[in-house]
Amino acid sequence: MTHKNSPEKVHALVWEDGCLRMLDQRLLPAEEVWLECTDVESVVEGIRGMAVRGAPAIGIAAAYGVALAALEVSHDPDWRDQIAAHVERLAQSRPTAVNLFWALERMRQSLAGCNSLGIARSVLTAEAVAIHQEDAEANQVMGRLARDLMLENASGPFAILTHCNTGALATGGYGTALGAIRSVWDAGFLSRVYADETRPWLQGARLTAWELLREGLPVVLNCDGAAAQILRGGEVKWVIVGADRITANGDVANKIGTYGLAILARHHGVGVMVVAPSSTVDMSLPTGASIPIEQRDGCEVKSIQGKTIAPAGVEAFNPVFDVTPAGLIDVIVTERGVVRRPDMSGMARLFNDQASGSVPGQASQ
Ligand SMILES: CSC[C@H]1O[C@H](OP(=O)(O)O)[C@H](O)[C@@H]1O
Secondary structure, eight states: OOOOOBTTBOOSEEEETTEEEEEOTTSTTTOOOEEEEOSHHHHHHHHHTTSSOSHHHHHHHHHHHHHHHHHHSOSOTTHHHHHHHHHHHHHTSOSSOHHHHHHHHHHHHHHHTOSSHHHHHHHHHHHHHHHHHHHHHHHHHHHHHHHHHHHTTOSSOEEEEEOSOOSGGGSSSSOSHHHHHHHHHHTTOEEEEEEEOOTTTTHIIIIIHHHHHHTTOOEEEEOGGGHHHHHHTSOEEEEEEOOSEEETTOOEEEETTHHHHHHHHHHTTOEEEEEOOGGGEETTSSSGGGSOOOBOOTHHHHEETTEEOSOTTOOOOOBOEEEEOGGGOSEEEETTEEEESOOHHHHHHHHGGGTTTTSOOOOOO
16 A cells, blocks of 8 residues: 555546556545556446546546556557457446546547557546546636735635535645645635535535544534534635536536535525536536436435444435536636636627537536
């Protein structure tokens, strides 16, 4: 077991000599265990089983999966088809985060330019590393943009509430919503950050609290049901979340519970900010109604880390994302810029190059 996480820097994924090391987030915060992925199937299982999760991190892992595919296939005449079949397997791992399909399309385009397996092996590895690095850099840019926007009207430190985990564990590093929170903290304007526990998978309790506590940020863990009372108190100025897919009109798919949080925030006059890189934008879908929402096994609702908390026979409803309409979002921050009061024209201004539908969004049937 190799520890790659230092107190100041957390990684979800580490690529080393043809091996993708994946921090198994299912075991956090109790244990830091690294899975050694040397074939595509282990990456597919890691994404599907949520050893790695978080929209950008899923895309990055899938990109490395394609690089592993090139290393895995043999020098047969149909090597290109074999890689394409592995890409298809990766595309089936989880349906909602468009970052997965965006990354796979970028790897497909890199593969198309390779005329030998030897070249494909080095080109695809370099492309996956680039996707990883670009995401980490985008998060730094978004952190600055979000911080500057929040400080526009700030007379002093303020509190933020966040949902799920959008930190280094969900991205190429630093985080999206958590990147914005880290940037406000570094500027001396963060009084407290409330982290929703985020039932049923507990990304907030197990991951966000872990990330922020190890860096000394003033994180307070709360039950999802306490968010209304917290927002009513007036201390929180912003609800900041990530995204798994943003459509052409600014609708946002994100962790289940985000929609309700946005309604609460609007009711209490609290700003709603979505922070997400352009790899999360899917201009091929006109509204959030077309976003495929992942339904996971009801056992995730009826148990916690293997301990049953509900009668075995009860039916469970477990959609793990919901869609927040653009009208409930005050601002979307991307590395390309900021969209205030998001709508079709605001999104097109920044993402017109994708408006042609070139983004491979797997729309629901
Ligand atoms: C940086 S965006 C992370 C995004 O992904 C999470 O979902 P999951 O943990 O199921 O992959 C959640 O929607 C976060 O907002």
